[in-house]
Amino acid sequence: MLMEVKKELKFILLSIKYNLAREMTNKVTFLTNIIFMILNNAAFLIEWIIFFSIKDNIGGYGLKDVVLLWGLASGTYAICFLFFGAVQELPNLIMNGKIDSFLVQPKNVLISILTSKTKVSAIGDLIYSYILLFIYGFSIKNFLFFTLFIVTGGIIVTSIATIFGSLAFYITKADTLTGNVMGTMLNFDTYPEGIFKGAIRILFYTIIPISFAVYMPLNILKEFEIIKFIAVIIFTLFITLIAFLSFYKGLKKYSSGNLMSARV
Amino acid sequence: MNNVIEVKKLSKSFKVKVKEKGFIGSLKSIVKPKYKTIKAVNNISFNVEKGEIIAFIGPNGAGKSTTIKMLTGILYNDAGSISVMGIDPTKKRKKLAYEIGTVFGQKEQLWTHLTPYDNFKFFGAIYDIPEYVVEKKIKEFIEIFELSEFINTPVRNLSLGQRIRCEIVASLIHEPKILFLDEPTIGLDPVVKENIRTLIKRMNKEYKTTIFLTSHDVGDIEKLCKRVIIINKGEVVLDDSMENLKYHYLNKKIIEVKMKEKVNLDDSKGITILKDKGYNLKLEVDTKKTSISEALKKLDSDKIIDINISNVPLESIITNIYKGEK
Known part of the structure; x- marks a missing residue:
């Protein structure tokens, strides 16, 4: 079992290496993608600096908290798209019967599919997230927790997208649904938690669990609470399990296809 | 054995959604979708x-x-x-x-942006083969399957033939x-x-x-x-x-003859006229019903300029089997 996990991890890293090698074939696009993602993210932070120049407290967050929130959110998406960049394409691959080549490989099908693509802009997100951690306040403890939480966050976002993406085994247009869910998560988790009330808060712990991906980690970084820490870890494991179960249950319905295709 | x-x-069967024509058909398929089962x-x-x-x-x-x-x-x-x-x-x-x-x-x-060499190494890793073994294998493949010319060219720049060769080798x-x-x-x-x-x-x-x-x-x-x-x-x-x-399906032979004079020949037992252009004839002979020599007797051998006897192409045999004819 442990050997199997080790082999899969080695395979994930190898896939990323080859994905990056592929992306680096065009040096200019590779570098501009990274730089523009950092600039793009920075532009949003400037907006928040302006907001906080008018008001000291927004939804219970100060500027420093928003800096950390953006750091966690950027890092979360960086991990998702750096390691599991094909998650957004999962429903399309299923609908168009394009997962055949992954099914004949002796590796975990879901991991092979998800790791078959890397978004270069995710490197920009990752660099930006650590810059924000430095701005928030660097310490070994913060660095370790921050790294752990962007990994758990990345896994949570990937798992949610996989669960919705796996609906493509049963329904058409699951790609739109997955896109909407990912977009919603991305939109909400860059705003202070306190500005959301009532039913929306329930959504954050269920269908779009950004509380476990970003808000709880932020609170733990500010003030460590063992209960919250355990909740994040357990939820990450739980949602990962659900993602695998959803995919493999759906896989039995997979109908393949005869479309001409290329792996680019 | x-x-x-x-x-x-x-x-294995597939369930396929059946949709009626046009916009109304699309609406109906949302409200009450219909499916048919295809036995593949x-x-x-x-x-x-x-x-x-x-x-x-x-x-x-x-x-x-x-x-x-x-x-x-x-x-x-x-x-x-x-x-x-x-x-x-x-x-x-x-x-x-x-x-x-x-x-x-x-x-x-294969990954189109990578070279065949990198692709082979990636495939080696997928199958948990130690790197030195993969290197040895690649060397062997380059020699046996003559890949040296394009082993370091990105797959996207290979011709279709070279690409398929690499797909098979991979x-x-x-x-x-x-x-x-x-x-x-x-x-x-x-x-x-x-x-x-x-x-x-x-x-x-x-x-x-x-x-x-x-x-x-x-x-x-x-x-x-x-x-x-x-x-x-x-x-x-x-x-x-x-x-x-x-053996079973090649009991039919095709005879193509070029004659000095026009021949009037009709379909008879085991012989079918496929083409009759006066001097040029194309016959199909079912050897189960009549022999080739019997068929040739119907032609005046002194007046034959050229003759070709061939089997029915395998393609036709297969097509007939597809159609259920024997």
Whole structure:
């Protein structure tokens, strides 16, 4: 079992290496993608600096908290798209019967599919997230927790997208649904938690669990609470399990296809 | 008997949504969707022995690809049983992957931005082969399959023939016992087709790989396979050796003659006039009903300028089997 996990991890890293090698074939696009993602993210932070120049407290967050929130959110998406960049394409691959080549490989099908693509802009997100951690306040403890939480966050976002993406085994247009869910998560988790009330808060712990991906980690970084820490870890494991179960249950319905295709 | 593939009473159906025409039809399909069941594979059974090169052929939509996909663990079967190298593909897909190789002519498995060399190394890692072994294998492949010219050229810049060659070589990196080739020569010119056939033959000879081939190209079947399974409408309609197929179905001969004078000949027992242009005649002789010499007696041998007696092309034989004619 442990050997199997080790082999899969080695395979994930190898896939990323080859994905990056592929992306680096065009040096200019590779570098501009990274730089523009950092600039793009920075532009949003400037907006928040302006907001906080008018008001000291927004939804219970100060500027420093928003800096950390953006750091966690950027890092979360960086991990998702750096390691599991094909998650957004999962429903399309299923609908168009394009997962055949992954099914004949002796590796975990879901991991092979998800790791078959890397978004270069995710490197920009990752660099930006650590810059924000430095701005928030660097310490070994913060660095370790921050790294752990962007990994758990990345896994949570990937798992949610996989669960919705796996609906493509049963329904058409699951790609739109997955896109909407990912977009919603991305939109909400860059705003202070306190500005959301009532039913929306329930959504954050269920269908779009950004509380476990970003808000709880932020609170733990500010003030460590063992209960919250355990909740994040357990939820990450739980949602990962659900993602695998959803995919493999759906896989039995997979109908393949005869479309001409290329792996680019 | 040393079967590497055993298929018993295998069936697979697909549920397909039926939509009426136009916008109203689309609305109806949302409110009350209708489905129909298509039986892609219906109760088929066959075995394949170790080291065989077998042609698994049939018209479009016959169930060939569906069968291959079930044998390789891509699709789940509805009924029946499959054993490939003693493994059930639905239960031990990963274990099976180490034993088989696949090449789908219409689907690329190689990364187009990487060179064949990098691709082979990646495939080696997928199969957990130590790096030094992969390096050794690549060297061996470069020599045997003559890849040195383009081993370091990105796949996207290769010709279709070179790409298919690399696809096949990549599928051999883990030394599979069985290789499934789904239309490997599709879209290739005759010279490249011949190269690919030589490669397949060499693979079978050098590595004793069992080859399970589907193709619409009669040349592939004729030049490579000793046994043929024909599938139509999801059912096996013929499972025989190529020799028997030819023996049983080649009882018809084609006689083409060029005469000095016009001949008036009508259809008679065992003889069918296919073409009559006065001086040039094309006859089909059913040797089960009449002999070639009897047919020739109907022509004045002194007036024959040229004559050609040939077998009915394998393509026509297969087409007739597809149509259910014997």
